[in-house]
Amino acid sequence: MSNYDVIVLGGGPAGLAAALAASDNGMNTLIIERERRLGGILKQCIHDGFGLVRFKEKLTGPEYAQRFIEQVQARNISVLMNTYVIQVGKNGAGFELTMVNRQNGVEKMGAKALILATGCRERTAKQVFINGTRPAGVYTAGTAQHLVNLEGYLPGKKCVILGSGDIGLIMARRLTLEGAQVLGVYEAKSTPSGLSRNIVQCLHDFHIPLHLSTTITRVFGDDRVEAVEIAKVDENMLPIKGTEQIIECDTVILSVGLIPENEIAEMLGIKIDAATKGPVVDQNFMTSVAGVFSCGNSLHVNDLVDYVSESGEIAGDSAAQYVRENLSRELVDIQIDNQDFLYVVPQHININTSNKKVILYFRSREVRENMRVTIRSGDNILFSRKYVILRPPEMERVPLELKGDLISSRPIEITMEPVKDKGVAL
Amino acid sequence: MKNLICIECPIGCSLQAEKTGEQWDIKGNRCRKGEQFAINELTDPRRSVCSTVRTIYKEVPRLPVRTNGEVPLQAIFEVMEQINAVTLDHPVHIGEIIIENVSNTGINVVATSDLYCLLEAN
Numbered sequence: 001m002s003n004y005d006v007i008v009l010g011g012g013p014a015g016l017a018a019a020l021a022a023s024d025n026g027m028n029t030l031i032i033e034r035e036r037r038l039g040g041i042l043k044q045c046i047h048d049g050f051g052l053v054r055f056k057e058k059l060t061g062p063e064y065a066q067r068f069i070e071q072v073q074a075r076n077i078s079v080l081m082n083t084y085v086i087q088v089g090k091n092g093a094g095f096e097l098t099m100v101n102r103q104n105g106v107e108k109m110g111a112k113a114l115i116l117a118t119g120c121r122e123r124t125a126k127q128v129f130i131n132g133t134r135p136a137g138v139y140t141a142g143t144a145q146h147l148v149n150l151e152g153y154l155p156g157k158k159c160v161i162l163g164s165g166d167i168g169l170i171m172a173r174r175l176t177l178e179g180a181q182v183l184g185v186y187e188a189k190s191t192p193s194g195l196s197r198n199i200v201q202c203l204h205d206f207h208i209p210l211h212l213s214t215t216i217t218r219v220f221g222d223d224r225v226e227a228v229e230i231a232k233v234d235e236n237m238l239p240i241k242g243t244e245q246i247i248e249c250d251t252v253i254l255s256v257g258l259i260p261e262n263e264i265a266e267m268l269g270i271k272i273d274a275a276t277k278g279p280v281v282d283q284n285f286m287t288s289v290a291g292v293f294s295c296g297n298s299l300h301v302n303d304l305v306d307y308v309s310e311s312g313e314i315a316g317d318s319a320a321q322y323v324r325e326n327l328s329r330e331l332v333d334i335q336i337d338n339q340d341f342l343y344v345v346p347q348h349i350n351i352n353t354s355n356k357k358v359i360l361y362f363r364s365r366e367v368r369e370n371m372r373v374t375i376r377s378g379d380n381i382l383f384s385r386k387y388v389i390l391r392p393p394e395m396e397r398v399p400l401e402l403k404g405d406l407i408s409s410r411p412i413e414i415t416m417e418p419v420k421d422k423g424v425a426l
Numbered sequence: 427m428k429n430l431i432c433i434e435c436p437i438g439c440s441l442q443a444e445k446t447g448e449q450w451d452i453k454g455n456r457c458r459k460g461e462q463f464a465i466n467e468l469t470d471p472r473r474s475v476c477s478t479v480r481t482i483y484k485e486v487p488r489l490p491v492r493t494n495g496e497v498p499l500q501a502i503f504e505v506m507e508q509i510n511a512v513t514l515d516h517p518v519h520i521g522e523i524i525i526e527n528v529s530n531t532g533i534n535v536v537a538t539s540d541l542y543c544l545l546e547a548n
Contacts, residue, residue, distance in 0.1 A: 036547055036548065037544070037547045043539075046476050046477070046478060046490035046492075046538065047476045048474050048476055048492060049436075052435050052436070058474070060476055060490060060492055060538040062490050062520075062538050062539040063520065063538050063539075066520055066539070066540065081547075148478075149478055149488065149490065150487075150488060151487060151488070152478065152480065152487045152488040177475075177477060177502070177503075177506050178477075178506075178510075195436050195438055196431045196438030196440075197431065197432070197433040197434075197435075197436060197438045199431070200431045200433050200438075201433050201473065205473065205499065205502075303436065304436060394436070394437075
């Protein structure tokens with residue numbers, strides 16, 4: 001059985017960054033990837049806009065991935081491709097993984113620390129309530145993206161898109177460029193889920209209508225989609241009688257949300273946050289099981305890959321620190337008001353670690369204008385900033401420096417209040 | 427006055443643009459890129475085009491490409507037509523030019539993935 005200091009599960013942007021950080025800390029590191037190429041979902045994200053934060057350039061997904069893949073290759077980090085992890089368990093102070101691939105069949109490997117970088121999955125047609133028949137022609141946006149960008153197949157000619165998530169918007173443009181007709185994007189919520197820039201450059205540029213507070217209520221067709229029924233929804237997201245309309249189409253693309261993939265975390269009994277659907281972690285991104293770290297979209301769904309890479313680096317550095325000195329823990333909760341915040345990551349602060357640089361990510365529950373967000377430890381204010389606008393689709397990142405006397409073992413509170421004076425500066 | 431949303435970065439500032447004589451007055455931008463974006467958008471809107479080209483390789487049927495600069499918004503479908511006319515019959519490296527001066531825009535279409543690496547991975 002081979003033994004590594006750190007095994008990284010997943011070779012997408014989070015896993016690549018995590019492996020690089022662990023390796024740069026002198027760790028004997030292995031990446032396990034179930035596909036035949038590194039890069040994760042970036043392989044099929046051929047549009048540009050990646051890397052603005054990190055590289056100050058607008059890169060495409062494959063270009064962004066390539067920068068990390070080249071570094072992984074330059075450092076001779078071990079990589080197992082086409083390999084699927086089927087079992088993970090504790091083994092003494094470390095972990096034992098059982099995996100399967102074509103070359104070696106079933107084999108076991110040991111690691112002192114694990115980094116989960118397994119990404120997220122798309123919500124499917126079965127997870128959103130659509131009535132009617134089950135014809136061909138219903139795709140998740142990511143599947144459609146895979147078909148168009150990697151395989152070179154157009155999934156349909158007359159498409160409707162349900163959900164205004166970024167991948168749905170990107171696919172509306174992509175399908176249009178390749179000659180399909182996109183009849184409209186339907187969003188049950190009253191505000192779009194995707195970034196404003198994508199509404200502009202993917203929909204407005206191509207005159208694709210966006211219908212808010214509208215959903216698909218039925219799908220028609222036996223072998224192939226023939227039409228959908230759409231309806232306006234009320235504030236409780238329930239269809240309003242009498243607003244139904246039939247739209248003829250041959251394809252339905254779903255962009256209705258992403259869910260962190262955490263089957264392996266669950267195998268290890270790791271505590272999962274009901275709001276993020278990812279593991280509960282401290283600022284080192286260590287989960288409730290000591291020695292297991294989580295990063296990227298398996299921790300929480302990010303909207304920028306730059307932050308995915310950043311979280312991978314934190315997890316990689318922390319895993320190395322854990323292997324070297326075993327990171328003792330005294331956890332303090334970060335408390336949020338669920339009325340105001342969708343979630344905050346990390347959920348705890350380890351006040352014992354030398355890592356006093358904490359990066360917090362949060363999302364507001366609703367669109368809120370002119371808010372002041374404050375982070376307190378007891379009576380001490382750790383952070384306070386005015387936000388002109390907070391939108392749930394746009395993740396906010398807060399770097400904090402924890403100074404020794406500022407932090408007590410009392411819970412840390414993060415709150416938001418409306419700012420009275422208008423026209424605030426940032 | 428014109429209202430615009432800046433697409434330079436994910437923040438997506440709401441911009442207000444007004445022209446008095448030859449002078450543009452741009453409000454709402456949080457950085458200098460926003461001002462230039464608004465002026466360009468109202469005088470000569472441009473976009474990058476990202477797509478794929480066909481290859482002769484069964485294992486890698488498509489190679490991702492992009493314009494290495496922005497082309498006029500109006501020229502996008504013409505650019506797409508030229509991109510879709512290409513069938514690559516040899517491996518290329520990332521950044522290599524696939525179409526020179528596409529649609530006479532002065533902009534090249536370049537590979538955004540390394541076909542050598544992709545073929546090797548199979």
